[in-house]
Amino acid sequence: SVSTLTKNNPLFQATWWHNKLFNPHLLPGTVILGFEPDWSRSSAEPKITTNIIGELE
Incomplete structure (x- = not known):
């Protein structure tokens, strides 16, 4: 989602x-x-995969 941020944010x-x-x-x-x-x-082309400890391959 998209929102307008207020100046005090x-x-x-x-x-x-x-x-x-x-x-x-x-x-x-x-x-x-x-x-x-x-x-x-969300998705990506080509598909993004991670290894067993969560690092990008």
């Missing part, structure tokens, strides 16, 4: 200041979106 603040380092002209009204992937419905 720590994720908003972290994203804002990270991007401000690279873009000093970032506008004050910039909208920052947060998202949470639905891993149960």
Whole structure:
């Protein structure tokens, strides 16, 4: 799901200041979106596999 982060959200603040380092002209009204992937419905091509201890192969 995707949502608009409020300015008092720590994720908003972290994203804002990270991007401000690279873009000093970032506008004050910039909208920052947060998202949470639905891993149960996600996939990859080619399929990603892990070994017995959970490391990517």
